[in-house]
Structure formats: C-alpha cells, structure tokens
Amino acid sequence: MEKSSAHRKTYKHERQPALELKQALARDQLVLFYQPIRHLFTRHIIAWEVLVRWEHPDWGMILPDALLPLAEESGLLRELDTWVLQNAFQQVAVWMQAGHAPPISLHLSEASLFADDLVVQVDTLLNEMGIPGPQVLFEIDWHMLAAVDPDKAAQRLSELQGLLAMVALDRLDGSVPLALLQQLPYDIVKIDRSCTAVVGQDYQTTDVIQTLLNMAYHRGATPIVTGVENDAQYEWLQQLGCEYAQGYRLDYPRRAEEIDLAAHADEVLDIVLAEDTPLAGALPQALAPVPFPEELSDTEAVRVAYADAIERIASYLDNNLSVLVICDKALVERIAHHAVALSSKTAVLADNPISIEDEEASHREALNDLLNKMQPAQVLVLHHLDVVVDNRADWPLINSARTLVMQLYRKQRHTPLLLAFTDPSLNVPRILRDRFEVRIEIGGLHRDRLPLLVTRGERDCFSRFDVGMLFKYVAHFNVIQLRQALRYLHTTNPPGTPTRHLLRQLQPFSHEDQITIEVPDVTFDEIGGYADVKRQVFEAIELITGRPVPYSADGEPYTPPNHAPGPETEAGRELRQKLAPRGFVFYGPPGTGKTLFAQAIANAMHATIQMINGPEIMSKWIGESESNLRQIFAMARRNTPAVIFFDEFDSIAGKRSGFNDSGSREMNAVVSQLLTELDGFDADQDLLVIGTTNRLDMIDKALLRPSRLQPIAITLPDYEARRQILQIHARSFQLAPPEDEMIDFLARHSEGFSGDELRSVMQGVARRARRGEVVDRETFQTQLQIVSRYHRDHHRLSFDGEDPLR
Structure with missing residues (x-):
C-alpha cells in the first residue's frame, strides 16, 4: 500500500467528511494510479498495483494513507472497494482491447473480503468484461485474517482462487505467526516496507526477510518486497535472493493515461493460463520466478550468463x-x-x-x-x-x-x-x-546473474538458499561447470538438504589446479582485540563495496543502527571509489593473526580468496614469475568480488636493486609486474590485495605508497585483547567457560604472547579434557608454564617497539 506521511490530512474541522467522500465517489473525484511490481534482476514488470487517490478540489491530492482511514471511519470502505474494482476492471478491459493486458493487483478491506456477495460480485465483473481470472491479484492484510476464525479466512481465500484469481498476503513482517501462514491458501506474499526500511542495518530484520523469502519458496509462493526506496535497499535485497519488489527506487505510480503499454510490452511477463487450470495452492505459471526456471539447457545458460x-x-x-x-x-x-x-x-x-x-x-x-x-x-x-x-x-x-x-x-x-x-x-x-x-x-559468473542460472528444483535442494553464499563457492566456475555441479546436487540430494553439506559437494567441480580459491568462513567476532585495526579494515571494506560491515570493534557499532544509507549518487560513488585502498600489507611478529584478518575481510566482502605463498610464484624460467602473477590477478578479476592474499609478501615484493645478477633482475621484473597490476585496477571491481610480512623494511617503497598498499601493524595483543582471544579459543575447543578470575590470571601472565601461543594454552587444556583428566586451575597454570618455556626458549623476531615506517 502506498504511504506518505507528508500528505496526511486531518479532517476534524470538516463538518461532513463522510458526505464529502460519498459525493466524491459519485462525482468521480477519485482517481486510480498504477505502480509496477518489477523483477529485481531483469526489471521485468509482473503486475501493476492499483492505488486509489482522492483529487479533492480544496485539499489537493489525498493519498491512501489518509483516504482509507477516512473511509473506514465513515463506513464507506465497502463502497470504496466496489468503485475501485469496477474502474480497475474497466481499465483492464481497455488494455486487453489494445492487445496489452498486464495483471493488476488490488487491495481488499475487511468489509469487502467477508461480504457475502464478494465472490459473486467479482465473478460477475470478470464475466461481463471478459477478463480472465489470472489477470487479477487480490492483496489482503494478514492482520485482519489473524483476527477471524482461520477456517473462515481459508475458505474465503479458496473461493477467490476458485475464480482463478490470485491471492497475496500483504504487510508480512517479523510479527506474523508462521502457523497462520501454514493454514491459509495463497499464491504470493508481500513483505512490509517496515522491514525494507532497515534491511542491512538491523540484522534481525534482515534475517526476518530471509526467513519469509525461504518460507514462501518452500510453500511454492512468490515473495514480493515492498517499499524499496534507495540503492542500498535494492542491493541488499538482491544479495538476499529477493526476486520481485516495488517502490520508488524501481518505479513510481502513474495514471492509466500516462502508461504506454506498448513501450512496456517487452517488459511485461505475460500470463498464459488456461481458464480451467486449478490454482488453489499452486503458483500460477505466469508468476513462476524467472530466476528459477523449471528447466535450463547448457546452451541457454551460456546465453543468460554471458x-x-x-x-x-x-x-x-x-x-x-x-x-x-x-x-x-x-x-x-x-x-x-x-x-x-x-x-x-x-x-x-x-x-x-x-x-x-x-x-x-x-x-x-x-x-x-x-x-x-x-x-x-x-x-x-x-x-x-x-x-x-x-x-x-x-x-x-x-x-x-x-x-x-x-x-x-x-x-x-x-x-x-x-x-x-x-x-x-x-x-x-x-x-x-x-x-x-x-x-x-569471459571468465567467471556475475552475482546478479546467478539466480537466473539455478532451476527451481535445484534451489529447493537447499535448506536455505542464499545467493551470496552460493556465489562465494562458484564465482570462479564457468557456467557449464555450474550447471554440471547443480545437476549433480539435484540428482543426488533430496529437497531441504543442509546448505553447508551441499556447498561442500561443489568443491570437486572446481577445475582450478594451480591456484587455490577458498571460501573463508572466518568472521571478525573470531578475532579478539585489535579494535583500531578493525576500524581501519571496516572503513576500507565499506569504501570498496559500498556496504557497512555487520561487525563491531570492541562492542561499539562501527555504523550506528539508526543510520540509513541513502541512495548513492554517481558523484558519491566516484568519490567512494577514489578513497578505496588497493590493499593492505599486514606486518608484525609471527602468530598474531594476519592470515585470520585476510580471511575475515574476504568473508565480510562476500568474496573468494586466493591464498598465495609468495615463494611459489617465483620460477627459474625467465618471464614465468611475471606470468604467474598476471594469471593470479586475471583470475581475481574474473571472479570479483575477490581478495588476493600473499603470504611472505617480502619474497615477491623486495626492494629493487641495480645489480645485474639473475636473481635481482627477476625480483625487479616481478615487482614491476605487481605495480602494473595494482595500477590497472578497475574502480568498478571489488578487488583487494593483502600481503603479510614479518619484515616491512624489506618491501619496495613504491608498493607502500598511499595510493597502493596501506601498511597496518598487527602487533602482539595487549591485555584486553589477550582476554578476548583466550575466551574465543575456550569456546572454539568446547571447554567449559573458565571463570573470569582464571581468564584474568592467564592474560596477566602471558604478556608478550602471540595469539597463536594463547591458542596453544587452550589447545593443551582441551587435549587433557579429552583424555578424561579433570580440568581445574592447576591444569590451566601447567599449560601456561609449558607455553611460557617455549616462548622463552625459541627466538622471536621483535621490532623493539619501533615502527619500520618511521
């Protein structure tokens, strides 16, 4: 339903609002507007929602959020619905005569829905005007269905479906009882604009949207999200796998005379349905989700993907x-x-x-x-x-x-x-x-195309189908590999198979032999401490992707929950891309979590990650090292969003020299190639390069320029970080939560320990627990002493508190 608080009116000073509205109905002062419901990926129109407005000579244009409460207070809802039905059906008949008959979507009030003559009235109008039932979709607010006997509500919805019309449950949000959705027959669900308004900011609401989408697919219904007002909402809904939506970001309401249906003919998904086709409980063929076709040949998949x-x-x-x-x-x-x-x-x-x-x-x-x-x-x-x-x-x-x-x-x-x-x-x-x-x-797959390449049966194999998660596993596939893998999953797994189990089965279908493309599942809440580092990384991820990171640094949200990102202008996008870094060089002692940070960054970007050990790139053959580097970046560009991670970065990014020996020439050539790749980034590609090293002083200074790679120190954890790391590893090894006093003791007596050494403390305790030993204070102290001896006896690289950049 169309909403606009700016247009709300108060009528307390009017003497006879009911009479005014009754006269408006008789004088045709009401006017119908039509707003398209579009496909999020193809922008095809699947229906036009009918919105009624009152064109009052004194008050101006009164929108539905003010008109409908007035009609309800005046007892004129039934008359208003009848006027809308008659005039909307007449418009459909006119469009049909012109050769273009888009489906329309109308709201029914409670007064009309449970009126004794509603079904007869609708049937008569359809027959008189020659309109097939599937051209009409009735939207019904779920709140009024929840207030009546479920059997009565189900019977009336079934009667409407018996006319071959479609039924949509409107204004679904987190408060809708799932039991009610299981009891009622419907073809479509419409998710309320209150959910859309905070998608991507309030992650509980985002989960609600995902749950409602999955529930609809499971029931064979088509979900439509309402109130899409800006680019941020549009992109988040695409990532959630939403297919259909409406809102001012997609299109605005128009009068019938302002709509050129001939121009929209190629956009509209025509409904082709025999009049004797039963509809109760089934999804009409016309609204079968375009991204999830019943069948898909390899030839057609290639055409769609590329x-x-x-x-x-x-x-x-x-x-x-x-x-x-x-x-x-x-x-x-x-x-x-x-x-x-x-x-x-x-x-x-x-x-x-x-x-x-x-x-x-x-x-x-x-x-x-x-x-x-x-x-x-x-x-x-x-x-x-x-x-x-x-x-x-x-x-x-x-x-x-x-x-x-x-x-x-x-x-x-x-x-x-x-x-x-x-x-x-x-x-x-x-x-x-x-x-x-x-x-x-032509390389990998585009995220936006992925739903078009998955059949309905293949989608239903997943207990929770998530476009973003699937993309991370198949981004580097070509479309033929994808179709082969999905056909295998569909053939060998029943519907509702756990999603993680299916995603693991995709890995053998990857044909990348030389370079390993991983799908990390490390999140930032698995990294204790380092709040300053996290803030720098979060800002970089938001600049690259345009989306805030759904994690916090030491408990404080990086993006306030009440901050709603508005639509991004072209100038704003260009500025964001100019500010985005090409990558990072994480430097510091061994075992401090540099690799974990890289994996968590890739996860937050919904990206794949290439884990490259620097020395593996180098070759004794002239030109082959540079070729290996070109191949790595080419693969990343084909599979964006992507992260390239170079461990032991100093082995391929050392300072260039003027010596003429073969080793120096090879290093100079590799560094030059690396500079070329970094300077050749396309601003529209979500690509990030991360290098890790224990010796920042060995890296060529040209790579550390602000416009290329940003150095970030990952130092030994401080006291608070050590506490968090110990707690994280205690949970990871399934130990009973240690008392705060014990965590404080371990953190105080482990100064100078790396995160890896703190992990060793908890790992040793977990091994003792697995052997059946009693875990008490002495167990933790003993394991701390063992790791402390290792810490003292083994040489550790130290920067002596000095920043190598200075």
Missing part, C-alpha cells in the same frame, strides 16, 4: 571489427553460436585444427581459397586458434603460426572478418593477437 559479452561481440562484428575471445573451451561453440546469431553476419567455420596445422600445401591452399571467397557479410569463426598456434612467448613462431600469420595478414580485396577463441591457459603469439581489433575476456 549476455552482455555476447551482445558486445555481436556489435563489434556488425561494425566489421574482428574479435578475439579469451574463454574456457567448454564455452567456445555456444558463445560463437549466440554471438553470430545475434549479429547480422553469417558464420563460415574453419574449426578443424588438424587441417590448418597440417603443412601439406593442399590444406594451406584450401584455407587461402576460403579466405579469398569471404564476403563482407560473412565472419570466419576459428574455434581453436590457440590449439593451432600455442607458442611460448620466448620461443620462435612454430610452423603453423607462421603459416596462419601469412594467410591472415595477406592483402585481399575484402579484409576477412574474424571471430577466434583462445583458452586462458594457452598462448597466442602477439603478432596474431594484433590481427584482432577487439579482445574480450
């Missing part, structure tokens, strides 16, 4: 620009098919690599003949260019590559238009790459 790239390829071909596409082999033929079909060109296939590679003159002549006969309206498609010419960058061209260079660069009457494909793991010589005016890289 629609933007396919459109760009087709546009380049139409403008006679040759295109080199870098993508996995599994995608090649389907992308080529869709791109050529979308363009105005005709494909000429030259996809037999054996024929091209063969050195016999007959095959070379055949390809030359093919090129000579090419017409301007044709495009030569090379599915396997990389297989033919794969060549190490530092080697001379192989014979097949030399042959192809001569053929493709040969002067001809019509320069052949080319569409070629190469796998990221193979190398195409630069001279051949330069033959293509445009290069497009």
Whole structure:
C-alpha cells in the first residue's frame, strides 16, 4: 500500500467528511494510479498495483494513507472497494482491447473480503468484461485474517482462487505467526516496507526477510518486497535472493493515461493460463520466478550468463571489427553460436585444427581459397586458434603460426572478418593477437546473474538458499561447470538438504589446479582485540563495496543502527571509489593473526580468496614469475568480488636493486609486474590485495605508497585483547567457560604472547579434557608454564617497539 506521511490530512474541522467522500465517489473525484511490481534482476514488470487517490478540489491530492482511514471511519470502505474494482476492471478491459493486458493487483478491506456477495460480485465483473481470472491479484492484510476464525479466512481465500484469481498476503513482517501462514491458501506474499526500511542495518530484520523469502519458496509462493526506496535497499535485497519488489527506487505510480503499454510490452511477463487450470495452492505459471526456471539447457545458460559479452561481440562484428575471445573451451561453440546469431553476419567455420596445422600445401591452399571467397557479410569463426598456434612467448613462431600469420595478414580485396577463441591457459603469439581489433575476456559468473542460472528444483535442494553464499563457492566456475555441479546436487540430494553439506559437494567441480580459491568462513567476532585495526579494515571494506560491515570493534557499532544509507549518487560513488585502498600489507611478529584478518575481510566482502605463498610464484624460467602473477590477478578479476592474499609478501615484493645478477633482475621484473597490476585496477571491481610480512623494511617503497598498499601493524595483543582471544579459543575447543578470575590470571601472565601461543594454552587444556583428566586451575597454570618455556626458549623476531615506517 502506498504511504506518505507528508500528505496526511486531518479532517476534524470538516463538518461532513463522510458526505464529502460519498459525493466524491459519485462525482468521480477519485482517481486510480498504477505502480509496477518489477523483477529485481531483469526489471521485468509482473503486475501493476492499483492505488486509489482522492483529487479533492480544496485539499489537493489525498493519498491512501489518509483516504482509507477516512473511509473506514465513515463506513464507506465497502463502497470504496466496489468503485475501485469496477474502474480497475474497466481499465483492464481497455488494455486487453489494445492487445496489452498486464495483471493488476488490488487491495481488499475487511468489509469487502467477508461480504457475502464478494465472490459473486467479482465473478460477475470478470464475466461481463471478459477478463480472465489470472489477470487479477487480490492483496489482503494478514492482520485482519489473524483476527477471524482461520477456517473462515481459508475458505474465503479458496473461493477467490476458485475464480482463478490470485491471492497475496500483504504487510508480512517479523510479527506474523508462521502457523497462520501454514493454514491459509495463497499464491504470493508481500513483505512490509517496515522491514525494507532497515534491511542491512538491523540484522534481525534482515534475517526476518530471509526467513519469509525461504518460507514462501518452500510453500511454492512468490515473495514480493515492498517499499524499496534507495540503492542500498535494492542491493541488499538482491544479495538476499529477493526476486520481485516495488517502490520508488524501481518505479513510481502513474495514471492509466500516462502508461504506454506498448513501450512496456517487452517488459511485461505475460500470463498464459488456461481458464480451467486449478490454482488453489499452486503458483500460477505466469508468476513462476524467472530466476528459477523449471528447466535450463547448457546452451541457454551460456546465453543468460554471458549476455552482455555476447551482445558486445555481436556489435563489434556488425561494425566489421574482428574479435578475439579469451574463454574456457567448454564455452567456445555456444558463445560463437549466440554471438553470430545475434549479429547480422553469417558464420563460415574453419574449426578443424588438424587441417590448418597440417603443412601439406593442399590444406594451406584450401584455407587461402576460403579466405579469398569471404564476403563482407560473412565472419570466419576459428574455434581453436590457440590449439593451432600455442607458442611460448620466448620461443620462435612454430610452423603453423607462421603459416596462419601469412594467410591472415595477406592483402585481399575484402579484409576477412574474424571471430577466434583462445583458452586462458594457452598462448597466442602477439603478432596474431594484433590481427584482432577487439579482445574480450569471459571468465567467471556475475552475482546478479546467478539466480537466473539455478532451476527451481535445484534451489529447493537447499535448506536455505542464499545467493551470496552460493556465489562465494562458484564465482570462479564457468557456467557449464555450474550447471554440471547443480545437476549433480539435484540428482543426488533430496529437497531441504543442509546448505553447508551441499556447498561442500561443489568443491570437486572446481577445475582450478594451480591456484587455490577458498571460501573463508572466518568472521571478525573470531578475532579478539585489535579494535583500531578493525576500524581501519571496516572503513576500507565499506569504501570498496559500498556496504557497512555487520561487525563491531570492541562492542561499539562501527555504523550506528539508526543510520540509513541513502541512495548513492554517481558523484558519491566516484568519490567512494577514489578513497578505496588497493590493499593492505599486514606486518608484525609471527602468530598474531594476519592470515585470520585476510580471511575475515574476504568473508565480510562476500568474496573468494586466493591464498598465495609468495615463494611459489617465483620460477627459474625467465618471464614465468611475471606470468604467474598476471594469471593470479586475471583470475581475481574474473571472479570479483575477490581478495588476493600473499603470504611472505617480502619474497615477491623486495626492494629493487641495480645489480645485474639473475636473481635481482627477476625480483625487479616481478615487482614491476605487481605495480602494473595494482595500477590497472578497475574502480568498478571489488578487488583487494593483502600481503603479510614479518619484515616491512624489506618491501619496495613504491608498493607502500598511499595510493597502493596501506601498511597496518598487527602487533602482539595487549591485555584486553589477550582476554578476548583466550575466551574465543575456550569456546572454539568446547571447554567449559573458565571463570573470569582464571581468564584474568592467564592474560596477566602471558604478556608478550602471540595469539597463536594463547591458542596453544587452550589447545593443551582441551587435549587433557579429552583424555578424561579433570580440568581445574592447576591444569590451566601447567599449560601456561609449558607455553611460557617455549616462548622463552625459541627466538622471536621483535621490532623493539619501533615502527619500520618511521
């Protein structure tokens, strides 16, 4: 229902408000407005909600939040509903005659819902105006259903569904009894704007929205979220997997004469439903969620997943620009098919690599003949260019590559238009790459497209389907890998399988052999202390993602709960991206939690993380170390949001020198490549680089410039941090909570300990408890003494209280 407190009116000074309203009904001073209900991902319109306003000659436009209470006080709700029904149905009939019949959504008051003649009235109007039942959706406030006998309410809703109309339960929030939702028949649930207003800020309410979404999907109903007013709400709802919504962020209410239905014809999801199709308890085919189709072929999945790239390829071909596409082999033929079909060109296939590679003159002549006969309206498609010419960058061209260079660069009457494909793991010589005016890289999946690539049955396998969580596990998949994995899950698991169990089953489907992409589950509440570090990190995450971090530093919320982020302007977004850091270098003694911080950051960003051990990048072969680094960043860009984590960062980021030995030249080249990658960040990509080191003084100063990597000290924990760390590890090892006095004792006598050494104290106690020993004060003291001896006897690197940056 439309709300606007700014337009509220008081009528206590009016002598006869009921008479005024009754006259307005007779004089047609009321007017209907229509607000679209849209799909959050595709922006398709699924229905138009009908809103009634009073165009009063003296008071101006009176909105529903003032009009409906007046009608209720005046006893005119039933008459008002009847007027709305008749006029809205007449408008639908007009639209149907024009060839465009969008579904409409109407509110029913309690006075109308339980009126004896309601069903007959609606049936008569539908028949007189020739409107099929599925064109109409009735919205009913759940509060008035909860106030009557459940059987009576269920019977009336079933009677409306018997007319093939759809029923929506309106204004759902955290107070709705789930038992009521189980008892009533309905097709749609509408989540109240009060939930939307605080989504992403009040996390209990955010959980309520997620619960209502899951409940609706489980019941086979379509959830719609109302009151979407700004970009922050829009993005949060997308992350929660919400499909349909309405609000001023999506569209505003309009009069019927202001709506150009012909312009919206391609947007509207037409309802196609036989009049004898039973609807009670079933989801109408027209409102079957577009992101969760019943079936999805691999060919269609490729078209949906890479629609933007396919459109760009087709546009380049139409403008006679040759295109080199870098993508996995599994995608090649389907992308080529869709791109050529979308363009105005005709494909000429030259996809037999054996024929091209063969050195016999007959095959070379055949390809030359093919090129000579090419017409301007044709495009030569090379599915396997990389297989033919794969060549190490530092080697001379192989014979097949030399042959192809001569053929493709040969002067001809019509320069052949080319569409070629190469796998990221193979190398195409630069001279051949330069033959293509445009290069497009197609990699992982986009978060917003993911719901479109999951079928309804696959979604229902998850006990709690979460788009953000699934994306972290499959971001680096190509869409064929994704479809294979989801089909396997659907085939081998029953509906409602625990989500974590299904996500673990996805890991073997990853084909990334050289670089490990992890999905961290470490959260900031698992890191004790370090409030100042957390504040710096939280600010960076918010600048990168545009979302506040749902954690606190030492108990104080970083973003106040009552702070509602407004819609971000283009200028505001550009400023935020300019302020966002490229990454961090965490430095400090070993065992202080630098890796934990990196994993928690990735988790808060809903990102995957590549865990790279610095020395693994280095190679004895010239140029291979830089190539390894390029591959790491390329993979991260394909799988954004992403975090790249370099352990032992000093091993690849050491100070450059003027020495001419091979080791110095290699380090200089790697650092230069790292600088190139950092300076080549796309502002729209959520990508963060994190390095850890015990020796910040060894890092090249160019990397530590403010515009690149921000150094942050992770020092030994102080007293309060040690207390928190000990408590966290006691819970982690399932120990009975130690008394505060014991925690204080351990924290006081462990000064200079790292977080890892504090963990060892609790780990040793847990081992004794598992062996059946009695855990008492002496147990903790004994284990503390053991770790203290280790601490004294082993050499520890220390900065002697000095900041290496100074």
